Amino acid sequence: MFHYKTKSSWKKLIAFTTIVSFILISSFVGGAIGAETAKEVKIGNVLPLSGDVAPIGKIGQYARKMAVEEINAAGGIKSLGGAKLKMVYADSRSDSKVGATETERLIFREKVSIITGCYQSGVTYPSTAVAERYKTPFFVPVSVMDKITERGFKYTFRLAAKASWWGRDQFAFIDEMGKKTGKHAETAALIYENTDWGQSTAEGWKEEAPKYGIEIVLDEPYPHTAPDLTPVIIKLKKSEADVALFVSYVADAILLANTIAEMKVDTLAFISSAGGQADPQWLLNTGKNARYMFDIAEWETDLGSPGTKETAEKFYKKYGLVMPAEAVNAYASMYVIADVLERAASTDPEKIREAFTKTHITTGPAMLVPYDVISFDESGQNPNANLVMTQVREVNGKLERVSVWPSTAARKGWQPIWPMPKWEERK
Amino acid sequence: MEIVMQAVISGLLMGAVYGLTALGLTLIFGIMKVINWAHGSFIMIGMFAGYWLWALTGIDPYLGLIIVVPFCFVLGYFVQDILIKPVFKSEVGVREPIGVLMLTAGLWIFLDNFALLLFGAFYRTARTSYTGLTYRIGEILVSAPRLYAFLITIGSAYILYVFLKKTKLGRAIRATGQDRDTASLMGIDIYHIYNISFGIAIAITGMVGALLVPFYYVHPSAGFVFDIRAFIIVVLGGLGSIPGAILGGLLIGLIESVGAQYMTATWTQGIIFGVFLAVLYIRPSGMFGFKQEW
Numbered sequence: 001m002f003h004y005k006t007k008s009s010w011k012k013l014i015a016f017t018t019i020v021s022f023i024l025i026s027s028f029v030g031g032a033i034g035a036e037t038a039k040e041v042k043i044g045n046v047l048p049l050s051g052d053v054a055p056i057g058k059i060g061q062y063a064r065k066m067a068v069e070e071i072n073a074a075g076g077i078k079s080l081g082g083a084k085l086k087m088v089y090a091d092s093r094s095d096s097k098v099g100a101t102e103t104e105r106l107i108f109r110e111k112v113s114i115i116t117g118c119y120q121s122g123v124t125y126p127s128t129a130v131a132e133r134y135k136t137p138f139f140v141p142v143s144v145m146d147k148i149t150e151r152g153f154k155y156t157f158r159l160a161a162k163a164s165w166w167g168r169d170q171f172a173f174i175d176e177m178g179k180k181t182g183k184h185a186e187t188a189a190l191i192y193e194n195t196d197w198g199q200s201t202a203e204g205w206k207e208e209a210p211k212y213g214i215e216i217v218l219d220e221p222y223p224h225t226a227p228d229l230t231p232v233i234i235k236l237k238k239s240e241a242d243v244a245l246f247v248s249y250v251a252d253a254i255l256l257a258n259t260i261a262e263m264k265v266d267t268l269a270f271i272s273s274a275g276g277q278a279d280p281q282w283l284l285n286t287g288k289n290a291r292y293m294f295d296i297a298e299w300e301t302d303l304g305s306p307g308t309k310e311t312a313e314k315f316y317k318k319y320g321l322v323m324p325a326e327a328v329n330a331y332a333s334m335y336v337i338a339d340v341l342e343r344a345a346s347t348d349p350e351k352i353r354e355a356f357t358k359t360h361i362t363t364g365p366a367m368l369v370p371y372d373v374i375s376f377d378e379s380g381q382n383p384n385a386n387l388v389m390t391q392v393r394e395v396n397g398k399l400e401r402v403s404v405w406p407s408t409a410a411r412k413g414w415q416p417i418w419p420m421p422k423w424e425e426r427k
Numbered sequence: 428m429e430i431v432m433q434a435v436i437s438g439l440l441m442g443a444v445y446g447l448t449a450l451g452l453t454l455i456f457g458i459m460k461v462i463n464w465a466h467g468s469f470i471m472i473g474m475f476a477g478y479w480l481w482a483l484t485g486i487d488p489y490l491g492l493i494i495v496v497p498f499c500f501v502l503g504y505f506v507q508d509i510l511i512k513p514v515f516k517s518e519v520g521v522r523e524p525i526g527v528l529m530l531t532a533g534l535w536i537f538l539d540n541f542a543l544l545l546f547g548a549f550y551r552t553a554r555t556s557y558t559g560l561t562y563r564i565g566e567i568l569v570s571a572p573r574l575y576a577f578l579i580t581i582g583s584a585y586i587l588y589v590f591l592k593k594t595k596l597g598r599a600i601r602a603t604g605q606d607r608d609t610a611s612l613m614g615i616d617i618y619h620i621y622n623i624s625f626g627i628a629i630a631i632t633g634m635v636g637a638l639l640v641p642f643y644y645v646h647p648s649a650g651f652v653f654d655i656r657a658f659i660i661v662v663l664g665g666l667g668s669i670p671g672a673i674l675g676g677l678l679i680g681l682i683e684s685v686g687a688q689y690m691t692a693t694w695t696q697g698i699i700f701g702v703f704l705a706v707l708y709i710r711p712s713g714m715f716g717f718k719q720e721w
Contacts, residue, residue, distance in 0.1 A: 194693045222692035227445075228650045228680075230437045231687030231695070238430045238688070251652075254550055254644050261559050262570050262642075285552040285644055289559065 002232035010302055015248050037228040041077060041347055042351045043068075043337065044106030046099050046117035046127055049091040056326060060141075061089060062319045064116070067334035067365070077338065085338065088112055092123045099123035102140075103130040113347045114139060114340075116333055119326065121145030121163075137352050139337060141329040155349075157376050158354050159336065159369065160298065160329055161385040167204035169387045170271050172297055173405055174243055175212045177269070177418040185268055187217040188242035191232060191256070192222035193275075198247040201273055205245060217241050224252040232239035233259040243269050252277035254285045261289035261423065268419035269294055271389075272284055283392065283399055285341040291399065292420035296327035301404045302411045303370050311368055328368050335366035336374060336400075357381075358368040370409040429566040442680020443580040446673035448653045449660035450584060451632035456546055457667025458604040458624040461511070464531040467654030469629050471647060473636020475542065478645045488553060488640045489575065495520060495637040496630045497628045498599040503629025505621045510534070510687045515621070551645040558641050572641035575630035575645035579638060583631065584673050591669070600624055604667070659703045665713020674715055 045064060045210030048057035068085045078086045088110045090102035099118050106112045107130075116139045118124045123141035131138035132153045140148060140158040145211055149158050162170075190205055198221060209216050218239040221231050229252060236244055244267050248256060253276030261268065271294040276282055278297060283290055301312055301323075311331065315323040323331075336359065341347075344355035361367065361374040371384045389405035393414070399421035403409055404416040448470060455463045463469075473495055480491040513525055518524035552558075560571040591597035602610040603620040611617050636650065643649065660679055664671025679699060686695040706714050 220691055223696050225652060226683075226692060226696065227656060228441045228683065230441065231434060231684040232692050234430060234684070235688055236435060237433075249646060250550060251646065251649075258552075258559065258642070258659070263559055263568055264561070279549045285550045287552075287554060339616050348432075 002076075005377055014133065020140040027134065029416055036351075039081065040084045041080065041114075042086050042088055042110060042112040043340055044088045044089045044090065044094050044103070044112035044115040046102050046106070046115065048094040048119055048123070049089065051094050052109055053094050053120065053231075057092075059319075059321060059324060060119060060330040061383055062321070062336055063082065063315065063323070063330035064100060066318060067313060067331045070365070071334060077341045079342050080347070083341075085195040085334070085341075086315060090125075092118050092120075095125065096123050096126050099127040100130045104134070107131065107134045110225060112136070113349060114337055116141060116330075116337070119143065119340040121148065124148055128153060131155055136349050136354075137356055139333055139356075141333040142326050149379045153380060157380040157382075159333055159382050159385065161387055162381065163200070164204045164207075165385070166296055167208050168389060169389070170245060171205070171208040171212055171214070172272070172275070173294075173296075173389050174214070174269070176405075177416060181418050183268055183419050185214055185242035187215050187239070187241045187243075189218035189220070189236050189239050189244040189267075190216060191218070191220045191222065191236065191244060191246050193224040193252060194231045195224070201247045205385050213279070214243075222252070224249045226252070229255045230259050230263070231265045232256070233265060236260075237265045238271075239262055241267060243267055243271060246272040246277070248272065250279045250281055253277050253279075253282050257282070257286040257289050257293065261286075266420075266422045270420070274298070277370050278401075283401070285395060287399065287418055291394065292417055293392050293427075294416070295390050295392075295401065297390055297401075299328045299370060299400060300390055300404050302401075303388065303409055305370060305409075306365050306367060311365070332369045332374075334367045335364060336361060339364075339366065370403075372408060389416065393417075428592035430688065431685065433567050434688050435681065436567060436569060437573075438681040438684025439679070440570065440577045441684065442677035443577040443673070444573075444638065444676070445653070445656050445660055445679050447580040447584070447631065447635045447638070447678020448657040449664065449672040450587070450669065451628040451635070452657045453661045453667055453669065454587075454628040455625060456661065458600060459515075459621055461497035461515075461527045462531070463628070464528065465535040465538060466657060467534050467650035468542075469499065469503070469650070470636040470639075470653055471542060471650030472502070472538065473633030473677060474640055474643075474645045474649055475546065475636075476633065477640040478551055478553055478635030481555070481640065482551075485653040488555060488637055489579075492637055496634050499633025500626040501639055502626075502633070504622050504626035506534070506629070508618075510553075512591055512618055512621070512623070516618075525644050532535065539647055539651070546647060548647065552643075553640045553645070555641050569611060570642060576638040576642075579634075580673070583634065584669060587627070587631070588669055596623070604705045647697075659699060662703060663706055663714055665715060668713060668715070671715050675713075693701070 047060050048054055068087055072084045076082045090101060090106055092099035103115060106115055114137045118127050119142060121143040124140055125148055128138045128148060132155050135155060138156050142160045144160060144163040146162045146164050149156060159168050175184050188209055190202050192202050218241055220232055275295045276297060277295045312323045339361055340355045344351045357376060359375050366374055370388050371386060373384045374382055377383045388403050390401040391404045392399055393402045402414050403411050404414050452463060452466050455461055476495045476498060477488045477491050480486045481488050514526040514530050518526045557571045562569045562571060591601055598618055599615050603615060603617050607617050659676040660672060664675030682699055683695050686698060
């Protein structure tokens with residue numbers, strides 16, 4: 001027995017030394033290769049490339065790939081002697097622990113200059129902390145959790161809007177429409193599915209509403225699996241709210257819109273939060289009932305920024321997928337990184353960080369995102385990341401989501417209709 | 428006051444539909460002492476049958492009942508004859524027969540996934556001329572397709588009741604439900620009666636699905652949404668009771684609709700389950716106290 005044990009620990013020791021020496025040797029070799037090919041800048045990307053969320057992770061990967069191919073074909077980073085961007089991908093498996101260790105690996109083993117990712121906020125949150133500890137710039141294209149840029153980090157930068165800004169923009173829109181048309185909203189009804197997503201959104205609403213003097217007259221969380229939502233709509237009607245805000249999944253969003261039409265609930269506007277209402281199936285199942293309903297979104301294919309249509313078409317041709325907002329942000333991020341590197345003229349993380357803080361992009365492919373400017377404030381957040389309000393409208397006899405607000409992002413020649421026409425007056 | 432009336436009417440209309448979903452379940456339990464886990468799947472099959480009839484041939488969903496109901500009867504008849512009967516027979520002497528329970532649970536998963544495979548996870552809505560049509564009585568709005576569904580529900584529940592009470596076949600079904608061994612001794616072919624009963628139950632269940640088509644979305648998992656309700660109602664109304672199922676459905680519809688006017692919809696769901704647990708605890712035979720008719 002004893003003999004056997006000794007043998008086993010010997011084996012372990014041998015295995016251990018082999019692994020350690022292998023790591024040491026390979027890191028020397030790796031370092032040597034890195035020194036030889038200074039003509040490239042390594043960019044690490046932590047994405048969910050396997051598991052449930054893999055389809056979206058892959059879309060992010062394709063978008064990055066497309067942008068980097070374009071950047072490299074156009075001559076790479078000129079201030080670095082035409083250095084090419086080299087992408088290194090790591091699979092987070094949607095796991096926050098894996099995301100953090102992969103970030104560490106990218107920094108130490110792959111010696112990347114910048115890291116991007118991780119799609120899910122839950123993964124981005126610890127991964128950015130790792131990058132901060134090792135002073136490596138981490139660029140976040142999409143994760144929305146507020147706290148990601150609220151920890152006083154110096155190396156974390158985010159392109160997209162914070163989660164709480166969705167509600168902020170919904171209320172800013174309500175306020176602006178009231179001022180513009182004279183039909184002010186004084187009361188609001190909050191109707192949201194009762195899981196974490198709906199409840200956290202509603203909390204944001206409850207903070208925003210008082211700022212505009214809007215009183216909340218109905219606060220209604222509902223189970224999205226309820227077979228019938230007529231009771232909720234009757235309640236909405238009784239509340240006589242001026243505007244109604246929604247957070248819904250697809251099936252309940254269908255029931256809500258159709259029941260609103262059935263019960264002929266008239267408000268100034270119905271405004272949803274890019275959940276079920278953003279799903280193409282919603283419009284197919286509600287048809288004319290969805291007309292004039294608003295939905296807030298990160299990005300729409302009809303946005304006015306130059307190159308939008310072409311880029312979306314190219315993406316579709318290359319990968320056979322419609323370009324979603326996540327892909328647009330990932331794509332734009334690569335151009336932001338190219339701009340940053342161009343100005344940094346170095347692969348030194350400190351210089352790159354410096355360049356990040358001085359970013360001010362107003363033109364070029366990075367502006368596919370519907371913002372006026374891309375820049376980063378002290379916290380690393382892009383303060384100009386606004387959202388787009390869409391309205392379901394009839395375009396050439398077909399119902400479509402049309403971007404109507406803010407005016408800089410609106411589809412040419414389209415204005416929001418506020419208030420929505422009363423049900424009895426529609427034909 | 429109008430709002431309360433509106434809530435009462437909406438609750439009763441939807442409640443009748445809930446009642447009808449429970450009817451098929453309670454029937455199978457009453458006669459065969461079997462819990463049909465695949466109940467929701469049969470609602471879904473009725474939905475798709477009604478929907479595709481309308482979408483492909485333009486047959487009105489109500490007219491389509493003439494095809495959907497017999498189709499579901501035949502489906503139920505053969506599901507019982509081919510799938511359930513052998514398991515049932517092999518467990519006749521077993522003290523705690525769970526084979527059929529497992530079988531219907533498997534059937535549920537199979538049917539839902541088969542529909543998913545066949546039709547995809549898409550939501551579909553039939554747009555008939557009366558979809559979204561409402562009648563106005565004073566300030567109260569009554570949805571036309573829900574009203575029709577209500578009337579058809581009450582009508583068919585009544586017809587079923589009379590059929591079971593007055594016809595020879597109905598009496599044979601009840602006799603089998605009361606005591607299958609004695610019924611068998613009296614010359615009733617109980618497995619034939621089981622086939623017919625299962626067929627009738629599935630026909631009713633499929634009919635609910637078809638009645639939902641004009642005002643509800645059609646989806647492979649849509650039946651499941653009503654399924655849980657049906658189980659609660661069956662317990663409320665008393666296992667095996669026809670009037671109990673309909674009254675239980677109406678009660679749940681009322682709680683859901685009127686209750687939601689005084690609390691959030693999340694709470695009404697809680698109350699429904701609370702009532703369910705309370706009835707199980709205090710009156711396991713059902714809150715209306717109907718005598719077992721079988």
